[in-house]
Amino acid sequence: MTNTVPKILIVGGGYAGFYTAWKLEKHLRKGEADVMIVDPLPYMTYQPFLPEVAAGSIEARHSVVALRRHLKRTTVVAAKVTGINHATKTATITPIAGEPYQQEYDQIVVTAGAVSRTFPIPGIADNAIGLKTIEEAVAIRDKLMSNFDKASMLPAGPERDRLLTVVVVGGGFAGIEVFAELRSLASSLIKHYPTITFDDTHFHLIEAMGRIMPEVSLKTSEWVLKSLAQRGAFVHLDTQLTSAVDGIVELSTGESIPTDLIVWTAGVMANPTVVRGGDLPVEERGRIRTRADLRVGSEDEIVEGAWAAGDVSAVPDLSGGGVGGYCVPNAQHAVRQAKLLAKNLVAVLRGELPREYFHKNMGAVAGLGLYSGVFQSGNFAMKGLIAWFAHRGYHGLAMPSWERKWRVLWGWWHNFWLGRDLVNLEAVQNPRYVFEEFAARPRPAAPAIDPKSVVGEKAPVAGADAKKPAKVG
Template sequence: MRKILIVGGGYAGFYTAKKLQKHLARGEAQVTVVDPLPYMTYQPFLPEVAAGSIEPRHAVVSHRRHLKKTTVITASVSKIDHAAKKVTVTPAVGDPWDVDYDTIVVTAGAITRTFPIPGLADEAIGLKNIEEAIAIRDRIADCFAKASNLPAGPERDRLLTFVVVGGGFAGIELFGELRSYASALLRHYKNLTIDDTHFHLVEAMGRIMPEVSLKTSHWVLKNLAQRAATVHLDTQLASAVNGKIELSTGESFESDTIMWTAGVMANPVMRNTDLPAEERGRLRVGADLRVISDAGVVPDAWGAGDVAAVPDLVPNQGVGGFTVPNAQHAVRQGKLLAKNLVADIRGEKPREYRHKNLGAVAGIGLYIGVFQSGPIALKGFLAWLAHRGYHGFAMPMWERKARVFGNWIINFLFRRDLVGIPARDTPRAAFETWAVRPKV
């Protein structure tokens, strides 16, 4: 049997493995997925997880539960040696080891891209995984609890000042959802008002959400302003040392909650491989998702998703001639990649990836959303319904869809769960405080 090794179990990797299980005949190939996490995260739901609208576990999909015909290794791939057809697998505990393969599929995804801004690495948090979304929710709930015990002043202002850096889809969705979450929290803190909270979004460009029309983006800006949320355009974060925010415009304020959503970059495994990469560090692939070099197709190597530079064959789509790094493309590339792998095994010709963007849809708070498909734009409640409908059904596996929709129904009946559990970061603190120790 041919040994197929999939590096990464995110959208593209998960769907590649899932569809291989469906299309491969018995004995045709042995499939292995290597990923440091035991689950796939549905990232479009991270803003709603951070805002308490979705239970965190419902936004992830277990590899082992749903890839039953696939060997799952929960570890990182630290090196890809395609010349020798082996990868080095590094687990969280234990020594690294090598895994041989016949065909490799690189779907390792992307990580948060940052810049050497003073204080950023020490003070900020990203929004790329479920753990970060949970931490943001707990942090905001904790800030409100602490601030309610303080008189008006700099200390309370710092606790109730929330900063998001990055005005793309992820940043705007997080910003809008958290503004909605904070408004819901205020109903339970009678000594705090909306004027006591301060929401700032920092965007280096002169506009937000480049995926939608300028008119739609202006509507979003107006909506956020009406909800007491400030957007700083043509502005860069200059420093965040000790939580003191300094902007390129000269403005300055303090915050205990700084969230960074300003872009992604290819998984670091691409720095330790002999597979070809383009100037941004992404894997070079052709439209049929086979890895290519200057000499042509690299045998037995494939790639898809955010880690790969996939040519966009649809006119006037993509950025720089490549598909944009989003879930819509990664899922469809994963499905096509599985079919192309099966075709390759059976001596058939692989198909090229071609997908016309269905449009952009975003939720920016409870009952508020935007939808853009060509010249057609929806705003407000109908767009919010479109957002929930699209992503609810796009969530992999029916048992996960049911949990998500069930979560939304319960929230509609009883309102969202506002409880934060900040102590989960230090679960042993209570035990350690009162534990009896041996007398010295």
């Protein structure tokens, strides 16, 4: 590299990427390094809020953090990294507009996150929707509300039942939270639709394992099941989804559930575009092999100049609590890893030794719709309203930057007094439909007359009749 200032390239602007850049700006001296972050989206999504966004409890824009607003000294590039050649320290940048180009770097930080992990089940790719992005959460909310509008105009029957049926696949935290939040939203909608009763709505969650929410104790998970059942939500344990063709959910138990809304939350996998498009070492589960000090490599080998954190990385869990010996892919680890990664990267640039990542999970907290939640820390558990306050308190404070915190807290305060916002904006996905319907269009041109097709006829002369002399006598 001819430039004496080290260039740091951050791949991905999610939790780990945003926090790494944010903290690098704090720890780096002026002119010590140039930092660039590459992501096709101009914001970081606070994913624990996605279930509440889907339920209309949080405004969608309040649950994301604008990269350009909060990264003052970082170059933000709207693009994807589609290739990494660490041997030459170059990355292929494919911008959202324009041609791909090669970007040189001295240090690369891979924080490309994860995407929904699906299986080749017939109909899932065509009919289901994930819950990894803010756009998906908004679409889920608008879909459910639009289905209420449609169902309110139909007589009782199969089509009406299909519109008022929701199926969530996956009984982890994300699945249970969005399942409970959507049940809460549907319950609040009923009073605004006189033709729809509580018994007309049907909620099903499909879980292949024998229990839900492995992050909490069995006793706590059983309480959640009981709470959901009391609210008219049915959980199918030890059940697999075998087909979703045409929106008809087929289960391994032989049941069939016609539905117009299938939400898939059954696992995630490391971003395959970044992992497969590079030459960094990858472990058997498709994640970048990462050391405890967050440098890429193994315990015995270091890939100089390469770092990784978050869901895309396989970081050893030194606390002993991780599945398979690695940190589980969640926001708690991603944020803490990013903060340490920034410190370690600066330390290496200054010739100092990096520290190893160690974090013992202090507990888990989940919202289960308005005024209900669950909290687990060791053998201690809280349930119901007090756990719901703990959920909102923890995530309200965890939201990065006071600007974002205030927007979320202000929205919660308004909703407490004014109620849930029930405006449905599904039409925003096709915003030009009204304009197109009534827009004036030029009339098609009249077909030209071929003179050869007129045989034995004299072409009329314009104004000929007006020039004829008047007949006398």
